[in-house]
Amino acid sequence: MSIVAEKPQERLKASEAFWKGRKYEVAPVSPRITRIKELRAEHDNGNVILCAERTKIYTDYYKSHEDELPILKRAGALYDWCAKKLVRLEKDEMFVGNIGTDWRSAHPYVEWGVWWIQDALDLPREDWIREWQSPGVFAYVSPEDEQVYREAVEYWKDRCIQAHSHSAWPDEVWDLLGDGCTSLGARGRKFTADMPAGHYCANHRKVIEVGWGGIREEAEGHIQALMGKVFGDDARRFTFWRAMKKVAEGAILLTNRYAELVHAAWENEPEGERKDELKMMAEGLA
Secondary structure (H helix, E strand, O other): OOOOOOOHHHHHHHHHHHHOOOOOOOOOOOHHHHHHHHHHHHHOOOOEEEOOHHHHHHHHHHHHOOOOOHHHHHHHHHHHHHHHOOOOOOOOOOOOOOOOOOOOEEOOOOOOOOHHHHHHHOOOHHHHHHHHOOOOOOEEOOHHHHHHHHHHHHHHOOOOHHHHHHHHOOHHHHOOOOOOOOOOOOOOOOOOOOOOHHHOOOOHHHHHHHHHHHHHHHHHHHHHHHOOOOOOOHHHHHHHHHHHHHHHHHHHHHHHHHHHHHHHHHHHOOOOHHHHHHHHHHHHHO
16 A cells, blocks of 8 residues: 655555554563663763773873874873773673773873863862762762872873963964853863864774774885885874884784683683674684
């Protein structure tokens, strides 16, 4: 029966006639989806951890590589994070990849800006405990992580990208602050340049089609082609490909760490659907 008609009222009548008397059943929710919904509810009920793991890894790396070129420093810090971060496998998880040490973790990008962290840490002690270290807060900071953040703020306050960008802006730019039209940050503060690299669109298709190993080989090819004859703008290209190789190596290392984690879980899992899933995941990661 066709339900195409010239007028909306006719289409509605035709649709009602089509469905009248027909019966259908909604498929039951699977146990996996039920558990996922329960986890989602738990996740959204506060108590997210503001994890300082990445902050400490990045701060330690930058402190020990002060004289390294910025592009190499960023690549090296990323590699260090891939090598040292805690890798987790959650129950029923099909796609691995955790941000921090807890399954509900979040983390700041201290190399981009720390002023909002400093504002929070400068709160009166009672306010800090109530807003950041009490049960049910939106983002919990442990006493150990609090000390990491305090040390990080002291290091990054004059080194972060925000600080460097502000030092380059002419005074006339700040005359626009609070004009009701120009956005220079939050709540009238000079918050700018705090958009971490993860907000940009990466070339995911190349990673899928070529693989991180292929990207590493491409970078190595460019490095070898330039070796011994780096002049002028070649220096930028040479340094870029060295950084790109390091990033690819970090991605490979992190993927292998997850592969080993999932493989170990597969070995200890009894026969059944989950064991088959873990096997597929481990093979895909490897």
